[in-house]
Amino acid sequence: MPDQYRILKEPDLRAYLSALPEVSGKLGGVPADWTITEVGDGNLNLVFIIKGSTGGIAVKQALPYVRLVGESWPLPLSRSHYEYLALVHQARLAPSLVPDVLHHNEALALVAMELLEPHIIMRRGLVAGTIYPRFIDDITTFLAQTLFFSSDLAMPAAAKKEGIAAFAGNHALCKITEDLIFTDPYRVAEQNRWTSPWLDATAAAFREDLDVHVAISRLKLKFLASPEALIHGDLHTGSIMVTERETRVIDPEFAFYGPMGFDIGAVIGNLLMSYLASAGHERAPGERHAFETWVLETVEKVWTEFSRKFLKLWRSEAKGDAYPPTLFAGGKGAERLETERQAYMARLFADTVGFAAAKTIRRILGLAHNIDFEWIEDEKMRALCEARSLHLARDMLVNTASYAAIGAVTRAAREARDWQPNFAR
Amino acid sequence: MPDQYRILKEPDLRAYLSALPEVSGKLGGVPADWTITEVGDGNLNLVFIIKGSTGGIAVKQALPYVRLVGESWPLPLSRSHYEYLALVHQARLAPSLVPDVLHHNEALALVAMELLEPHIIMRRGLVAGTIYPRFIDDITTFLAQTLFFSSDLAMPAAAKKEGIAAFAGNHALCKITEDLIFTDPYRVAEQNRWTSPWLDATAAAFREDLDVHVAISRLKLKFLASPEALIHGDLHTGSIMVTERETRVIDPEFAFYGPMGFDIGAVIGNLLMSYLASAGHERAPGERHAFETWVLETVEKVWTEFSRKFLKLWRSEAKGDAYPPTLFAGGKGAERLETERQAYMARLFADTVGFAAAKTIRRILGLAHNIDFEWIEDEKMRALCEARSLHLARDMLVNTASYAAIGAVTRAAREARDWQPNFAR
Numbered sequence: 001m002p003d004q005y006r007i008l009k010e011p012d013l014r015a016y017l018s019a020l021p022e023v024s025g026k027l028g029g030v031p032a033d034w035t036i037t038e039v040g041d042g043n044l045n046l047v048f049i050i051k052g053s054t055g056g057i058a059v060k061q062a063l064p065y066v067r068l069v070g071e072s073w074p075l076p077l078s079r080s081h082y083e084y085l086a087l088v089h090q091a092r093l094a095p096s097l098v099p100d101v102l103h104h105n106e107a108l109a110l111v112a113m114e115l116l117e118p119h120i121i122m123r124r125g126l127v128a129g130t131i132y133p134r135f136i137d138d139i140t141t142f143l144a145q146t147l148f149f150s151s152d153l154a155m156p157a158a159a160k161k162e163g164i165a166a167f168a169g170n171h172a173l174c175k176i177t178e179d180l181i182f183t184d185p186y187r188v189a190e191q192n193r194w195t196s197p198w199l200d201a202t203a204a205a206f207r208e209d210l211d212v213h214v215a216i217s218r219l220k221l222k223f224l225a226s227p228e229a230l231i232h233g234d235l236h237t238g239s240i241m242v243t244e245r246e247t248r249v250i251d252p253e254f255a256f257y258g259p260m261g262f263d264i265g266a267v268i269g270n271l272l273m274s275y276l277a278s279a280g281h282e283r284a285p286g287e288r289h290a291f292e293t294w295v296l297e298t299v300e301k302v303w304t305e306f307s308r309k310f311l312k313l314w315r316s317e318a319k320g321d322a323y324p325p326t327l328f329a330g331g332k333g334a335e336r337l338e339t340e341r342q343a344y345m346a347r348l349f350a351d352t353v354g355f356a357a358a359k360t361i362r363r364i365l366g367l368a369h370n371i372d373f374e375w376i377e378d379e380k381m382r383a384l385c386e387a388r389s390l391h392l393a394r395d396m397l398v399n400t401a402s403y404a405a406i407g408a409v410t411r412a413a414r415e416a417r418d419w420q421p422n423f424a425r
Numbered sequence: 426m427p428d429q430y431r432i433l434k435e436p437d438l439r440a441y442l443s444a445l446p447e448v449s450g451k452l453g454g455v456p457a458d459w460t461i462t463e464v465g466d467g468n469l470n471l472v473f474i475i476k477g478s479t480g481g482i483a484v485k486q487a488l489p490y491v492r493l494v495g496e497s498w499p500l501p502l503s504r505s506h507y508e509y510l511a512l513v514h515q516a517r518l519a520p521s522l523v524p525d526v527l528h529h530n531e532a533l534a535l536v537a538m539e540l541l542e543p544h545i546i547m548r549r550g551l552v553a554g555t556i557y558p559r560f561i562d563d564i565t566t567f568l569a570q571t572l573f574f575s576s577d578l579a580m581p582a583a584a585k586k587e588g589i590a591a592f593a594g595n596h597a598l599c600k601i602t603e604d605l606i607f608t609d610p611y612r613v614a615e616q617n618r619w620t621s622p623w624l625d626a627t628a629a630a631f632r633e634d635l636d637v638h639v640a641i642s643r644l645k646l647k648f649l650a651s652p653e654a655l656i657h658g659d660l661h662t663g664s665i666m667v668t669e670r671e672t673r674v675i676d677p678e679f680a681f682y683g684p685m686g687f688d689i690g691a692v693i694g695n696l697l698m699s700y701l702a703s704a705g706h707e708r709a710p711g712e713r714h715a716f717e718t719w720v721l722e723t724v725e726k727v728w729t730e731f732s733r734k735f736l737k738l739w740r741s742e743a744k745g746d747a748y749p750p751t752l753f754a755g756g757k758g759a760e761r762l763e764t765e766r767q768a769y770m771a772r773l774f775a776d777t778v779g780f781a782a783a784k785t786i787r788r789i790l791g792l793a794h795n796i797d798f799e800w801i802e803d804e805k806m807r808a809l810c811e812a813r814s815l816h817l818a819r820d821m822l823v824n825t826a827s828y829a830a831i832g833a834v835t836r837a838a839r840e841a842r843d844w845q846p847n848f849a850r
Contacts, residue, residue, distance in 0.1 A: 152646060152649045152650055157596060157599060157600060157603060157649055158596040158597070158600065160649070160650075161593040161594075161596045161599070162593060162594075162596075164589060164590070164593055164652075165589070165590040165593035165594070168586040168587060168589055168590035168593075169586075169587075169590070171582055171583035171586045171587075172583070174582060174586070175582060175583065178582060178746055183749050183751075183752070186752050187749075187751045187752060210753070210757060210758060210761040213752040213753060213758075213761070214761060214765050216752070217747065217748045217749070217752060217765070220746070220747060220748075220749075221577060221747045221748070224577045224582055224585070224746060224747055225577055225585075225651065225652055225653055225747075226650065226651070227589075227650055227652065228650055321603055321645070321649060322642065322645060322646045322649055322650075323642045323645075323646070324608050324612075324642070324645075326608075326612045327608070327611050327612055327638040327641070327642060328635070328638060332635060333635060333638070336635040336638070336639060340639050340642070
């Protein structure tokens with residue numbers, strides 16, 4: 001039953017992999033000598049690391065349910081296929097910024113890929129205060145290339161519609177985002193949690209704040225019905241593996257055609273959380289100052305470099321059906337189209353600010369938290385860092401239009417760093 | 426070869442239909458006595474009327490090319506299948522406002538349906554100056570029901586994504602719209618024509634007008650990437666059949682998930698053309714005054730009644746994933762959601778105004794013209810009516826934000842009725 005789904009255990013996996021020349025060639029030696037370790041620490045899947053005498057690979061297998069929760073929360077295996085499709089798309093457009101895929105078996109919901117070593121999950125590095133000099137250039141190349149080339153600016157409408165249809169079946173993963181990011185943190189939901197008792201009042205305020213509810217609902221509608229480009233869909237710092245010399249984006253199983261600002265906002269929102277969590281990881285006053293300066297500079301450059309690269313592509317690679325060049329011929333036409341490009345980027349920036357805020361709030365008031373905050377041992381200190389993040393995020397969400405440029409975001413983040421919440425107890 | 430595509434000639438069609446009990450039962454008598462007449466006057470398809478002793482039917486067959494142009498412009502037969510899917514959707518949501526479908530054969534690209542008799546194409550009635558008392562109520566029910574129930578306000582996200590995918594293959598028909606409505610009228614294109622010489626300078630000005638090019642390009646982007654609802658896609662007054670007591674919407678072969686304002690704007694744009702063409706059909710001064718008053722009242726009520734019905738549905742039938750009710754609980758929540766509904770309708774109104782303008786301009790400067798203008802025999806008079814329509818449409822397109830309510834549109838239309846272009850010759 002090689003192609004019938006079952007949850008792979010070690011002997012089965014070993015036998016399966018030994019029949020794949022592209023895998024056994026990479027591992028070397030005899031299959032009996034391969035070491036197999038299950039290392040999945042994510043919320044959804046099994047992840048195996050297999051090492052042989054000449055190399056290693058990673059194997060990711062989807063489970064028919066959410067690993068974090070168990071069989072009571074079923075989740076389609078097809079997500080593995082969408083992850084594979086997205087990896088292929090990304091590898092074509094951003095080669096060397098995603099892991100190489102060695103093998104995919106749709107029935108087994110399995111992808112075998114290059115083992116990233118000695119890369120670590122970027123979020124862990126950020127918690128440790130590590131600076132990644134390649135990150136800005138790499139992530140903005142990834143974003144600009146994958147988003148631009150799947151947008152109406154680059155794709156003929158027919159091909160884009162086919163792309164949208166090809167990912168339409170990934171709706172169960174979209175539904176997770178719709179619920180956990182755009183809905184649950186703003187209402188009573190059993191799965192919500194927060195650092196209690198310090199954030200009790202803030203959590204209650206978010207559940208009552210109608211300005212916030214309108215803003216998050218507008219973003220949810222955009223997430224539901226704006227297939228601007230093939231987005232990664234889960235581009236937080238836990239989906240990025242790094243060394244100081246390399247960056248790889250992993251885990252695109254939430255991929256679908258959605259709003260571009262959701263990906264860019266994910267990166268920026270997670271960096272802002274890293275910045276505001278940093279005080280909680282400080283062992284001596286000021287020891288993380290250089291790191292924090294780098295994080296805020298990175299926030300700014302993620303936008304400015306993304307924007308620069310995206311616009312450069314638009315100027316030279318606009319083969320899509322939107323903004324037909326024949327309507328903007330000549331010097332005046334070119335000038336006017338450039339003005340319109342800036343207006344387009346301003347709208348995209350506003351989306352980015354809003355989605356960055358949404359991604360922040362869900363990590364503090366919703367189901368899935370992140371180690372930026374969770375690893376701050378002093379609970380009151382953790383709550384302080386989280387409260388500052390919520391303070392910033394609420395303003396970005398509700399007063400998005402007042403953030404005219406990325407400098408306004410980092411300025412507000414610096415102010416939030418010094419903001420003191422009024423903890424009742 | 427019953428299910429192999431071929432262009433049906435009379436004997437073949439007769440034999441094919443005689444084997445369908447639902448058709449022969451409706452027609453009555455013996456097949457040899459049925460009369461078959463090909464009556465298609467549209468741009469794309471064959472249309473047969475078949476009459477028997479007890480009743481009649483209409484049969485529409487798609488050709489593998491654009492009928493108006495010939496085999497040099499191929500067009501997929503699959504459009505017949507999308508038309509069928511859309512008819513089923515519309516019949517479910519707006520029963521009695523679309524023709525009953527009796528039979529569909531996907532391979533033959535054929536739909537057999539109820540014969541609408543004594544209905545005429547609404548545009549012909551409008552040219553004749555006929556008032557249709559049922560029209561406002563019927564078309565706004567059609568629009569509100571079909572758009573609301575296929576939107577994110579009514580549909581769970583998964584079902585909506587499946588709907589989007591089901592219509593994604595209709596991209597060749599979308600491409601016609603993208604080219605003929607959103608692109609060609611604004612550039613040199615062989616197929617463009619206009620009432621020359623009077624409109625030569627105006628047509629040239631539209632080809633150079635960068636404000637117009639930016640506005641039409643933004644609408645095109647919206648058409649490309651805003652799957653708000655399953656739209657008819659071609660809802661002009663030539664796609665509506667009427668008597669004074671009945672309204673039926675036909676020909677949804679351009680259907681796909683797109684911006685709602687495109688359908689509403691199509692109705693309003695075509696009514697505005699009817700209004701401004703009316704002077705060209707006048708035989709005695711003022712004889713069409715009551716008709717013209719009714720047309721402008723209809724423009725206003727198409728929006729206000731659509732809006733009222735759509736909002737009523739939103740208040741009672743909002744089972745979709747957008748704007749979750751739990752985020753707007755209680756009296757204050759309800760009040761705030763109502764404010765947000767008005768904001769949503771204001772955005773939809775702006776889209777409607779823009780698309781109405783786009784639909785007007787393409788009928789005067791592009792490939793496909795309409796009898797509202799074409800049947801004005803005096804060419805200079807025709808050009809005068811067309812110039813007034815272009816004058817109105819350009820302002821609606823470029824200064825959309827200044828049309829805060831539908832009254833502003835009809836006021837501008839009345840002013841355009843008296844506007845005198847400066848024809849150089």
